[in-house]
Amino acid sequence: MALEAYIIHILIIIGIYVILALSLDLAIGYTGLLNIGHVAFYAVGAYTSALLALNFGTPFLISFLAGGIIAGIFSLVVAIPALKLRGDYLAVATLGLAIIVENILKNWTSLTRGPLGLPGIPKPTIFGITLTGITYLALVIVVGVVTYYLLRYLIKTPFGRILQAIREDELVAKSLGKNVTKYKTQALLISAFFAGLAGSLYAHYITFIDPTSFSILESVLIISMIVVGGIATLKGAIIGAIILILLPEALRFLPLPSSMIGALRQIIYAVLLVVLLIKRPQGLLGKKTEGVVTT
Amino acid sequence: MLHIKNLNKHFGGIKAVKDCSFEVKENEIVALIGPNGAGKTTVFNLLTGFIKPDKGHVHYKGTPLLGVKPYKISNLGITRTFQLIKLLPKLTLVENLLIAKQQSGEHLLNIMFKPKYIKHEEKENRNHCVELLDLVGLKDKRNHYAKNLSYGQQKLVEIARILATDADLLLLDEPVAGVNPVMRAKIKNILKKLKEQGKTILFIEHDMKFVMDIADRVVVLDYGTEIATGTPKQIQKNPRVLQAYLGKKVKL
Structure with missing residues (x-):
């Protein structure tokens, strides 16, 4: 029974990270927006959803959608100054964003209770059924599948093609009549929306959130997922999320003395990732660069 | 169709484009030539909104172009190529x-x-x-x-x-630079076909044979100013053009 609960727990966490990795891949992989602050949208979604449920008792579906929408609106505020920047500069700006958000969560104590966090976030109830364990897993899977298919559809439309054109060469997109700033803003908005939904799913699953859950390290983890899986491949984002959550869990069961296992786990984990990226720099599912590269 | 008047642009102390004026009529093929550094590509960048001019006027079919964003200019029916090829490699x-x-x-x-x-x-x-x-x-x-x-x-x-793009005015920055003769002939035929279809073309090119073959009119730039304009034959004999390309005659 305990093992079953453990497996369900791991699967739910994987599901939440799948949504985060998929949504970040739209920004980084497809649009070329090097966003290191994805965790900020995740945090905004989680806090929005939790605060609505705690303070106003809003039904889950409403807090859940609000988490996504507020994260999306928040991305617009960010987009106005940040999207004028390119490449490395955008990376630094979004890094700053993540740190700012984390500090606001820590210091706006009247709203967020600061480092004390928000306990007692209600488990979601849909149609009178309270979702826990396997039913919560079902909810996460539904959201994950919908996210995957929506994003897959989107990148195959002319809209998605423009995002990829912007990634390849902004000047070309501009010279062919595309309003590059508008498309970047929209890509970031969609990316933030899904990250917000993932935040809500996390908050209502753990039922307790505090600023430490949304440190910059989370962003690094999500970026690692899409790099390991293969950048700009949605399936790769999924595989990457599964591997990076499962790998440290699997290492838990290594027959090692308990005094060493903590440090060894992290070393093995890091070595495996480095080996993987040396052997397959394009990621597990990444497209190989065919033929002769002329550039 | 395209009127350029007293266009000026300087980069630091260098006047890249200086009181440049010329026009392109509808369904014409116009070549923009000049020695390296004459300001040809800068003129293209000014026309397409990629850089902002210091002063001057550009009108396309009566609409002022200066200060308009590149994507909006493109949507007016002007499109361009770049001197260095810009394709989207992973598409x-x-x-x-x-x-x-x-x-x-x-x-x-x-x-x-x-x-x-x-x-x-x-x-x-x-x-x-x-x-x-x-x-x-x-x-x-x-x-x-x-x-x-x-x-x-x-x-x-x-x-x-x-x-x-369905654009009416095509701006081509060195369409045959570095291209072999077979490919060059192919590009020439395509441009001629485009003219038959009613397109207007303004192109920059150093390949004089190509320019003389295809251009209805040639505009010559030197130090950012247009120094001559006329048919390819007139330009070939123009002393100012020869001077710009070959230098002044020096008495020994």
Whole structure:
């Protein structure tokens, strides 16, 4: 029974990270927006959803959608100054964003209770059924599948093609009549929306959130997922999320003395990732660069 | 069609374009020539909004262009190529051309509310783009990545791409630079065909044979100012042009 609960727990966490990795891949992989602050949208979604449920008792579906929408609106505020920047500069700006958000969560104590966090976030109830364990897993899977298919559809439309054109060469997109700033803003908005939904799913699953859950390290983890899986491949984002959550869990069961296992786990984990990226720099599912590269 | 008057642009202490004025009439092929550093590409960048001028006027079909953003200028029906080829390397050839189309499927609201229509439109545009690739002889490679083509083939794709835009005024920055004679003849024929279809072309080129073969009129720039304009034959005999290219006669 305990093992079953453990497996369900791991699967739910994987599901939440799948949504985060998929949504970040739209920004980084497809649009070329090097966003290191994805965790900020995740945090905004989680806090929005939790605060609505705690303070106003809003039904889950409403807090859940609000988490996504507020994260999306928040991305617009960010987009106005940040999207004028390119490449490395955008990376630094979004890094700053993540740190700012984390500090606001820590210091706006009247709203967020600061480092004390928000306990007692209600488990979601849909149609009178309270979702826990396997039913919560079902909810996460539904959201994950919908996210995957929506994003897959989107990148195959002319809209998605423009995002990829912007990634390849902004000047070309501009010279062919595309309003590059508008498309970047929209890509970031969609990316933030899904990250917000993932935040809500996390908050209502753990039922307790505090600023430490949304440190910059989370962003690094999500970026690692899409790099390991293969950048700009949605399936790769999924595989990457599964591997990076499962790998440290699997290492838990290594027959090692308990005094060493903590440090060894992290070393093995890091070595495996480095080996993987040396052997397959394009990621597990990444497209190989065919033929002769002329550039 | 295109009127340029007293255009000025300096970069630091260098006057790249100085009181430059000329015009391009409808359905004309005009060559913009001049020694290296004469300001030709800067003029293109000013016309397409990529850099902002210090002063001057540019009108396209009566609409002022200065201060208008590049994407809006493109949507007025002016398109350009770049001196260094700019394809989208990780997209296929068809996709490279499809980017040039203006489609309703580029807008999120249409994607949400008119999915059938955008699919239909995309299909028609895709067929048109394949036709254009056929025109430049690259239909077979339509699903290849752009980066896997030879230099000359990439030039052809770039020309096919500006055809996909439906623009009336085409600005080509060195369309045959570094291209072999066979490819050059091909590009020449395509440009002639475009003129027959009613397009207007302004191009920069150093290949004088190509310029003399195809241009209706030649505008010569030197130090950012137009120093001569006329038919290819007139330009060949113009003493100021010879001086700009070959230097002043010095008495020994």
